[in-house]
Amino acid sequence: MRVFLAGATGVIGRCLLPMLARAGHEVIGMTRSAERAERLRTAGVEAVLADALDEAAVRAAVLAARPDAVVHQLTSIPPRINPRTQARDFELNDRLRDEGTRILVGAAQRAGVSRILAQSIAFAYEPGPPGTLHGEQDPLVREPPASFRRSAAAVASLERTVLEARGVVLRYGYFYGPGSAISRDGSFGADVRRRRLPIVGSGGGVWSFIHIEDAARATLAALSADGPAVYNIVDDDPAVVREWIPALAEALAAPRPLRVPAAIARLAAGSYGVAVMRSSQGASNERAKRELDWTPAYPSWRAGFRTALG
Template sequence: MRVFVAGATGALGSNLVPLLVAAGHEVVGTSRSAAGLPALSAAGATGVIMDGLDADSVLRAVTDTQPDVIVHQLTALATMSGNPKYFDRDFAVTNRLRTEGTGNLLAAARAAGVTRFLAQGYIGWPNERSGGWVKTEDDPLTVDPGREARQSLQALRYLERAVTEAPGIDGLVLRYGSFYGPGQAASRTGTMGEMIRRRRFPLVGGGTGVWSFIHIADAAAATAAAVERGAPGVYNIVDDEPARVSQWLPYLAEQLGAKPPMRLPAWLARPMMGELGVAMMTSVRGSSNAKATRELGWTPRYATWREGFRTGIG
């Protein structure tokens, strides 16, 4: 198949393209500038320049290449503050790519007759924060994530609705867990890794919030599987072991050679981290990958964050 990867030079796209090429697909990958084209060529893909927020640019790129499948991996996460207090500000461009960019790609898909469409979603803090501590795709998302992330939640909701309800298109949204691995925030050189080493990533309250992680290579492998199989709908792409912050944060600090994280009461952390930050430490829910492993025929190489943090953190 001819697979069009929008955002092919990004964190996930750069891991995905080689897998698709190795599987025998003809891959067209996009970059915002000519600087990204040599890497795409080296990976065996055809590179095209495209601006996801320019409808004409998107339409031209898609109709000129006539793909069978579109994979939407457009984000703008290169510069992040690392502080959830500024979440919507940090995700402002990504939110536009999840709304305007998604609309542009879907319109181009219809114009080119593309009938399969995959998009990058996210799961973790968007989960409902009551009831069980591990959620499936059938569980609702939270109504209010905290004032710092309301725009980001609206963008994710829009993306999921637009993709899965697009007429004449088999739309799949892959709700990735928190990425870790080489080049990611949770790595030795990433934003989170640096904060943990400097003891600026505290364990808040009892650390009872539950996170679901996924190694970037496993996320790419799940996406490659979804290109070929899986019914329309949403899929949680996470590892096998959701974990409380009180479990994974001290362990990650240990693997990074850092001192144990400082502990702060929620009332003291709230002015520094905002409502969302405290929720991420104390009340967010993890996610189950049972549907993805069953319907996509995929299992993560790093089955748990314990193994991944020890041998694949980067």
């Protein structure tokens, strides 16, 4: 297959490129940077220069590429997430998910491409009763906290656009592993080493993680899936905050994390930052394992953190 990969130079794109090549696909990678385009070419990938928000450029790039599939891995996520400035920091990311998705999907449709895959998140579900593990049929968050409001609307818009085009939405869990924020060199790694990632309150929030290589492998598998479809791409082991933060510290040989009361944490991280640590809920990968030719090579972050970060 000829695969047009928008976001070829990001954390997931870089991991996906060699897998696509090994599976016999020809890849056309999109980037804004001439230097990164050159690096893609050196790695044996066709490269096109386009800004995802420039409709004419994206249309021309997709049309010229004559792809069989269009894969949307465009994000603009700061290397360090600051819950206090999240709304401002995610402005471009939200535009990419909303406007950028409409442009890319529109370009795919004009070029006659019906196989469309796009990156979404497995942590934007409407909260359920305590202990809920979300399946894809669950609704997305209806009344998000103020600092996440525009981002939640952008996620919903991305999914709507992709599903209306009969595409496949991949709701990835929190990435960990090389190049991601949860890595030896990433911002979480740095924060844990400086004891700046405390357990907030009882640390009862639940996160669903995915090793970056497992996310890329699932994406490759999803190229054979028929849309419209939505898949949670997460590991088998929903992670309670009070367990995964110490495990991350241990994997990095960092000091034991601090514990901070929610009221104090709120001053530094705002109420959304505290909610993410205290009340977030995980997601289930049952559908992806059942319907895609995929199962995570890192089924649990417990061993995954040690292997990827140790």
